[in-house]
Amino acid sequence: MNRKVRLGVIGLGPRGVYIAQLYARHPDCEIVALCDRVGPTVEQAAVALKSSANRYTDFERMIREEKPDAVLIASPPDEQVDIACYAMEQGVHVTTEVPAAYTMEQCWKLVRTVEKTGAKYQLSEQTRYWGFIDEWRRMAERGDFGQILFAEGEYFHYGEWDYYIDPQTGERFYGNALPPEGREVEATWRNKRFYNPIYYLPHTLSPLLKITGGRVTKVSCMGTRPRSYYVDNYEARDIEVALMHTSTDTVLRVAAGFTSPHGPRKETGFHWYQVKGTEQTAEWARTENDSPRLWTAADRQWREMDWSTNVRDVSDFIKASGHGSSDGWPVVNFLRAxxxxxxxxxxVYKAVETAAPAILAAESSNRGGILLEVPDFRKKVPDHE
Ligand SMILES: NC(=O)c1ccc[n+]([C@@H]2O[C@H](COP(=O)([O-])OP(=O)(O)OC[C@H]3O[C@@H](n4cnc5c(N)ncnc54)[C@H](O)[C@@H]3O)[C@@H](O)[C@H]2O)c1
Structure with a gap:
């Protein structure tokens, strides 16, 4: 294609507007349409983006009338699959926000629609592009770790995560465990889905699987009671921890929680990772004052390492993007592809390989930690048929 990619944006909450700003700045992209089901939200986004793109409240109409090359979908995650599949059926390429899906049926629908239409689908998971994740992947590829026996990670985030939206005005009410009195508001994905925080593990699984290779084959998960100890009247498990086995014979341990405060880590904030092999162990910084470390069996020494989230020698576009210079990568990759x-x-396969273990982990947690098998989405004959 010798021209700019004509992009439509669907879902103009805080994340949609932020990522749309990146696409708007990229020289190979032109935002031709903005869509949110709430009219005033579209108008506010157009002002924030200084955009004269056409404005819509109906994504099907937007796709029919604008015929964009691609759409960025940042609507609530449980609706993204239906919107993505509709767009791909119309011959439109798609990038969605995380998580890719919230049910196993949605995972299969996404995979089958990509296979059928040949459209390009990208999950905009960005932490996999952090500099130290790339370095650990190169170490794994060289065999520096030996056999990777164990890898773990966590995502503990807190700070007025839950909010309600007025569907007429788009007004948001932050920090409310219960709906504000006297207002006709709707619960957002955060109120509904953080009942099981483990749903939000793609930011942990995506980088870990990039390092280990393979996919999760089995999962079991446990959590605290489904009512927060920290936030009054909040129906959510404060912490859930999933144990997983991969096709590369690695055991993964991943923890998630969004309803109580935790000490941030250097550069990665609320994310943390460790990879332990027969030859080496790489560990991210435990605190903001700590350093990442490498331990080698050869000399039985811990060394402080200068690993960073940043990647050296990258464009100013990437350097200036959020989440430790990682938000720009999915933008650049999608437009180039x-x-x-x-x-x-x-x-799509890597996307559902981060979503399905999370969906099954939540089910396991709600059923007392039972062990569940994760289907192989790359198989030509699906397991569920
Ligand atoms: N990668 C990251 O670091 C990161 C960070 C934050 C959020 N996210 C993801 O981004 C997505 C959006 O997050 P948010 O915080 O902006 O959510 P949000 O709920 O605040 O905003 C979603 C917007 O989508 C609109 N919407 C809902 N249904 C729609 C439809 N059918 N058509 C058009 N618009 C529709 C809503 O009116 C709302 O304005 C979520 O999937 C979330 O998981 C990712």
Missing amino acids: IREDKPIDMD
């Missing part, structure tokens, strides 16, 4: 007709890095 469309313009040069190249494969997507974080494709």
Whole structure:
């Protein structure tokens, strides 16, 4: 393609507007349409983006009338699959926000629609592009770790995460465990889905699987009671911890929680990772004052390492993007894949390989920690048929 990618944006909450700003700044992209089901939200986004793109409250109409090359979908995550599949059926490439899906049926629908339509689908998971994750992946590829026996990670985030939206005005009411009195508001995905925080593990699984290779084959999960100890009247498990086994014979332990405060880590904030092999152990910084470390069996020494979230020698576009310079990568990768007709890095299989273990982990947690098998979405004959 010798012209700019014509992009439509669907879902103009805080995340949609932030990522749309990145696309708007990229020289290979032109935002042709903005869509949110709430009219005033579209108007506010157009002002924030200084955009004269056409404005819609109905995504089907937007796709029919604008015929964009691609859409960025940042609507609530449980609705993203239906919107994505509709767009792909119309011949439109799609990138969605995390998590890719919230049910196993949605995972299969996403995979089958990509296979049927040939459209490009990208999950915009960005922490997999942090500099130290790339370094650990190179170490794994070289065999520095030996056999990776164990890898773990966590995502503990807190700070007025839950909010309600007035569907007429788009007004948001932050920090409310219960709906504000006297207002006709709707619960958002955060109120509904953080009952099981483990749903939100793609930011942990995506980088870990990039390092280990393979996919999760079995999962079991436990959590605290489904009513927060920290936030009054909040129906959510404060912490859930999933144990997983991968096709590379690695055991993964992943923890998530969004309803109580935790000490941030250096550069990664509320994310933390460790990879333990027969030859080496790499560990991210435990505190903001700590350093990442490498332990080697050869000399039985811990060394402080200068690993960082930043990647050296990258464009100013990437350097200036959020989440430790990682938000720019999915933008650059998606536009390049469309313009040069190249494969997507974080494709539909990798996307559901981060979503399905989370969905099954939540089920396991709600059923007392039972062990569940994760289907192989790359198989030509699906397990569920
Ligand atoms: N990658 C990251 O670091 C990161 C960070 C924050 C959020 N996210 C993801 O981004 C997505 C959006 O997050 P948010 O905080 O902006 O959510 P939000 O709920 O605040 O905003 C979603 C917007 O989508 C609109 N919407 C709902 N249904 C729609 C439809 N059918 N058509 C058009 N618009 C529709 C809503 O009116 C709302 O304005 C979520 O999937 C979330 O998980 C990712």
